Amino acid sequence: MIKLYTDQSFLTEANRKVVFPLLFDLWYLPNTILLEKYQLVDSVESCDIAVIPVDLAHYGTTKMIHSFIQKALHAKKMVWVYSAGDYGQTLTYPVYTFRHGGIGSRLDKSTFVLPAFISDPLKHLGHKFESLHKESKPQIGFVGHANNSVSKRIKELLIYLKYRFDKITAKLKTDAQPFYPSSSKRFKLLKLLADDGNVETDFIFRKKYKGGFTNQQDSNQGTTVFFENIDRNPYTFCLRGAGNFSVRFYETLAMGRIPFVIDTDFKLPLNHNIDWKNHCVIASEKQVVQKLLSFHNSISESDFKKMQVENRNLWLNFLEREAYFLQVYTVFKQKINEV
Structure with a gap:
């Protein structure tokens, strides 16, 4: 069993679409198989891994993210973060990041790529x-x-320029992405x-x-x-x-x-x-x-x-969604046992 701690105040109906996928499967629509491997606990001291509950972009201020991570690291716990969306964000803290994509050569071993979770x-x-x-x-x-129409190429460029503007003005906090x-x-x-x-x-x-x-x-x-x-x-x-x-x-x-x-x-x-x-x-x-x-x-x-x-x-x-988090369990159970 891996014990997870998170800020459960974020596990609300309004956050269903932005919650860490594993937490969704443990909290909103409880998956009995995953519940045999993972358990939610009420304190960071009693957990194996502390999990920021929602996509980084929806968790709040940089100060809130810093506070959560530092609290877990001070207790000598591993930390999971979830960075959703097309681009994703890399933090400078020693955490494990779950994300869908990113520039592969820039991602380290602490990055776990999430598959697209699809129905069969x-x-x-x-x-x-x-x-x-x-x-x-x-x-x-x-x-x-x-x-390949001219209008489509112009539209793609305009979308990218808006992304760059949002990033420069700090409205959007993601890793830098080239135009594609x-x-x-x-x-x-x-x-x-x-x-x-x-x-x-x-x-x-x-x-x-x-x-x-x-x-x-x-x-x-x-x-x-x-x-x-x-x-x-x-x-x-x-x-x-x-x-x-x-x-x-x-x-x-x-x-x-x-x-x-x-x-x-x-x-x-x-x-x-x-x-x-x-x-x-x-x-x-x-x-x-x-x-x-x-x-x-x-x-x-x-x-x-x-x-x-x-x-x-x-x-x-x-x-497949359940299978993926069973594989993640195996990986992190080994890491926990090595500590």
Whole structure:
């Protein structure tokens, strides 16, 4: 059992959307399996780990954050912080930070990347997992926001300039992020694949994020089209959005398919015990077509199917929400025992 202390006054209905995900599973909708591993206690002195209860941006002032962390460190306790959103924030304190993305080469070993916590896509489609056969040409799919229009490029630049202004004026406290026009980048890289005769592509380009659907029925249908595309293609093209991570990456793994992901200096979850090169194909922007062809031509039919099975199991056992925090438990139980 790992004992967690937090400021429970923040565990309110108003904070449901910004609370540390594990605390949500222990407090709001109690998960009986996780409650066998984690226990909330009422004092920092009796805990193993002190947890700032909500996203750093919603906890309050810098003084409040400093006070909470210093109180825990003075009691010789480990500290967890949660930095949500596209960018995330690195603190200078000796704490463990849980976040979705960031520039991988700038993140240290105390950073734990959170997967995108998604529902099982196969349940949405209503069928069981089956691996696909290897064809002579790589088959790669994509459904999503990919737009190279001048207006879109201007919009992405304006959004980034607003982010920079908010950061300079201290309205937004996040790590610095370079400009990355993800929609137009996506369009250009997808076109390279589509124009190559050695690659079979199955692309549906959307001009707006999530298709721009305005009603639930259209949104549900769009989701079905999205997952059907992943299901029928062994590879799915994955590229970061505003933040340096891809939700599609995790959806592809959950469906037992192979993410073909563009290297944008990202960090992946649990990389201390997951050998990620066995579960995805990572390509630089300059070698998109070459990397896909090289990988596909070098893998055997049996290993091709095995990789799909292992990707489905990886999501079930490491990246699904409950499974992820069970893995985190194992990591920190060892750290506690070593103290």
